[in-house]
Amino acid sequence: MTPSAAAAKDADDRLATLAAARYRNTQKLTGDWNETLDTLxxxxxxxxxxPKPVPExxxxxxxxxxxxxxxxxxxxAWSVVAVEDEARRNRLNAVAGVQRQITQAxxxxxxxxxxxxxxxxxxEQGATAEGLDFVESFLLGVIDAALAAQNAVVALESYGLGSCYIGALRNDPETVARELELPDGVFPVFGLTVGYPDPAAPADVKPRxxxxxxxxxxRYDTQLRSDDIRDYNTALRSFQAEQSMPRIDWTEQVKNRIGTVESLKGRHVLGAVARKLGFKLR
Ligand SMILES: Cc1cc2nc3c(=O)[nH]c(=O)nc-3n(C[C@H](O)[C@H](O)[C@H](O)COP(=O)(O)O)c2cc1C
Structure with a gap:
């Protein structure tokens, strides 16, 4: 085999490995491999x-x-607060229902x-800034923050660091706003724990x-293919078994997460909370 043919085969093999981990089905990924795609x-x-600090x-x-x-x-229309102080992290952790990674990271x-x-x-330029009083502007800020955060996640992963989003900070955005001294018109969208992964607690790629x-x-196809959903339940259950996680069908997880108002863990009032934090949401 020529060196270029060998490199192409390595790339094909790597894409096949990545596809198998991400889907655990017959999905094939063909085309050119590159490092960015590999990280993603x-x-x-x-x-x-x-317990190793993240370098500045x-x-x-x-x-x-x-x-x-x-x-x-x-x-x-986004900002980010970097919290390293242990006491402050612990106070924010209380909002998130106490998640070990927030104390550890x-x-x-x-x-x-x-x-x-x-x-x-x-x-300052004499405008009323009325355009900020609509749901559109709230969405715009949330979208900007999410896109920015995900770019940071990918960059961190490319350097061998790990992270985990903490949407649970939205259980009580007012407390988060007080803790971080957020001015009116600033909404905490989510947290992100960041650090060097502990090799003793390995995390594997979760199938999608x-x-x-x-x-x-x-056009949108409203038909949900029951075979696909059943196969995904099976794939996720094997992932859970490997990770020593409680075994539960994905379909049941979906139902549990959004099935009732109670399952939102207090987040059903976010419209009212956002208004208190200075968003008019007209
Ligand atoms: C906006 C958002 C909020 C999340 N909040 C939490 C959280 O509070 N706690 C947690 O352990 N994981 C949280 N996650 C992580 C998801 O559970 C995780 O991304 C999902 O299970 C898929 O797993 P993976 O990221 O390993 O592929 C959150 C993810 C997102 C995108």
């Missing part, structure tokens, strides 16, 4: 960390990656939809739904 397809949330240089690289994400009209990044900065900039369930062609 290898993602897994990390919930066990070594890595934090700055991650924030540069976050700021490199697209931003609606380049408003850059040396760094918690709290990602914010930030309409306070554009409001200041517009009002088949592409046939997610990818619609030309």
């Amino acid at each position: 397809l290898s993602h897994r949330s990390v919930r066990g960390y070594l 240089s890595v934090l700055q690289l991650a924030i540069a990656a976050a700021q490199s994400a697209p931003s609606s009209s380049n408003l850059q 040396p760094l918690l990044l709290v990602w914010l939809a930030d309409l306070s900065r554009p409001r200041k900039i517009a009002t 739904l088949p592409q046939t369930t997610i990818l619609h062609r030309e």
